[in-house]
Each structure stands twice: as C-alpha cells, then as structure tokens.
Amino acid sequence: MHSEPLPAFAPESPPTALIACPECDLLLQPVPLIQPRSRAQCPRCGARLYSFYNDRLEKLLALSCAAVIMLLTAYAFPIVGLNIQGTYIETTVFGAIDKLWQEEREVLSGLVFVTTVMMPSVELGAILWLVIPLWRGVRPPGFAPVFRAFQMAHPWAMVEVFILGVLVSLVKLSHLADVLPGPAIWCFGCLMLLLAGLASLLDPYTLWHAWEDARATPAEAMEP
Ligand SMILES: [Zn+2]
Structure with missing residues (x-):
C-alpha cells in the first residue's frame, strides 16, 4: 500500500x-x-x-454481514464436544455461560457474556447502523453516539481471547477425553478475522467524511 x-x-x-x-x-x-x-x-x-479505498462502504457492508452470519452461527452451534467413556456431551457459548453461573462463578460468567456476546453484538450492530444508510447516501440518525458506542465496544469484544482459551482447554482436555471441536469454534475463528478486517477499514476520518458527503435527513435539513 x-x-x-x-x-x-x-x-x-x-x-x-x-x-x-x-x-x-x-x-x-x-x-x-x-x-x-x-x-x-x-x-x-x-x-x-x-x-x-474507492469501495470502502461496500467492503464494510460485506464484511459486517458476513460477521453477523458467523456470530449467529457461532451462538447456535456447539463450541466443543467431549466423549468421556462412551458418554458424549457438548455445549454452546450460552450453555457455557449458564453452567458457569450455576456453579457460582458469576463474575467469570458475566465476563464471558460481555466479551463474547454483548460487545461483539454492539460492535456489529453499530457498524451496520452506520454503514447501511451511508452506503445508500443518507446520514444515519444518531451518527456520533452510535460511533462512540462502536469505539467503546471494540476493545471489549475479545473473541480472539475466547478462542485462545478454548484451544488451550482443548489441548488440556485431550488427555482425559476425546475432544471434538464444534462448528462454533470455526465460526469464531472466521469472526476473529472479519472483526480485524472491519477494524482496519473503519477509521474515524473517512467515516465522518462519508457522513459529510451523505444527504442530510429531513429533520437535519430543517435545522438552521
Ligand atoms: Zn504522529
């Protein structure tokens, strides 16, 4: 470049x-x-x-749509399955959060929820809220607060830390049981790459520049 x-x-x-x-x-x-x-x-x-990038908004839209699909698929399917002496058990992200809560590890359960569910959802929701109207040439409502919410959520979306933790657990558990990585682990891997791509494409200067070029909403156009 x-x-x-x-x-x-x-x-x-x-x-x-x-x-x-x-x-x-x-x-x-x-x-x-x-x-x-x-x-x-x-x-x-x-x-x-x-x-x-001459097609930055299209790239942002494509990456964020792919990231939403990966996020929803990762939540719906198991992260890992364990075969212990003929008994097969598996769990999803929400299952793991619920299990931690039931075992009275509320802080850990809350941290996993915030860093792998809440913040990635806020981050992707904010990007789509900003990019879809800008791509259509219209200013999104609440541009500044939503952009701040994205910037606040970004450091707390720790999908890569979660993936690393799961991989370490897989290696450790492989001595005790047959460990089968679930579809969600691959989806989280793809999501990690997509979020990194989104972060490198989204810089404040060019997004504000796109906002200046976009048409004002009727309410904004009426303001003096
Ligand atoms: Zn400098």
Whole structure:
C-alpha cells in the first residue's frame, strides 16, 4: 500500500479543517487521497491516519454481514464436544455461560457474556447502523453516539481471547477425553478475522467524511 506523509499545520496558513495525529498529537492538514489503496501517515511518528479505498462502504457492508452470519452461527452451534467413556456431551457459548453461573462463578460468567456476546453484538450492530444508510447516501440518525458506542465496544469484544482459551482447554482436555471441536469454534475463528478486517477499514476520518458527503435527513435539513 502506498503511504503519503501529510503536511504539518503551518501557523501562518489559515486553519481550515485540521486533524490531530492520534499517536503524537501533531496538528495536520488533511489532503484528499486520490490513488486507491493509499494511506496518509503522520510525518513525525509515522502513525496511520486514514486510508482511501474507492469501495470502502461496500467492503464494510460485506464484511459486517458476513460477521453477523458467523456470530449467529457461532451462538447456535456447539463450541466443543467431549466423549468421556462412551458418554458424549457438548455445549454452546450460552450453555457455557449458564453452567458457569450455576456453579457460582458469576463474575467469570458475566465476563464471558460481555466479551463474547454483548460487545461483539454492539460492535456489529453499530457498524451496520452506520454503514447501511451511508452506503445508500443518507446520514444515519444518531451518527456520533452510535460511533462512540462502536469505539467503546471494540476493545471489549475479545473473541480472539475466547478462542485462545478454548484451544488451550482443548489441548488440556485431550488427555482425559476425546475432544471434538464444534462448528462454533470455526465460526469464531472466521469472526476473529472479519472483526480485524472491519477494524482496519473503519477509521474515524473517512467515516465522518462519508457522513459529510451523505444527504442530510429531513429533520437535519430543517435545522438552521
Ligand atoms: Zn504522529
């Protein structure tokens, strides 16, 4: 990918729309990127600021729809099955959360629920809420609070930590019983990659830029 260092803010030039580097706070004058798959970078610390994909919204929509399908499939099917001396047992994510709760491990059960169910759902719901109207050229209602909800949920959606925990358990349990990975584990694996792809495509500058280009809703257009 081609990287383009941005010009730093010069105090003598009129301050138009400026952006601050998220890593070192240097004030910069954003320039439109023309070459597809190019990105702007901070001239001082080299941090990535924003990037240009000519079909970014379509990619975001495709990735988020695939992620929703993976998330729902992962919740519906078992994560792991165990064959202990002829007795086969299996569990889903909700089954594991319920079992932890019944065994009086409420904090752990709550953490698993928040990091693998609640936050990934909030994250994907927020992306779809923002991207579907923008893709149709309309501003989504409540853009700023929903975008903040996405940014708040993103660090707490820990599907990859959950996957790592399940893999470690599979290796440890394989000495005691026949362990069969369920369909949900593959879905969570795909979901992990899809969420990483979504996070790399969604940068605040370009989403706000898409919001500025989109048509205002009738209520916003009536405001002075
Ligand atoms: Zn910087």
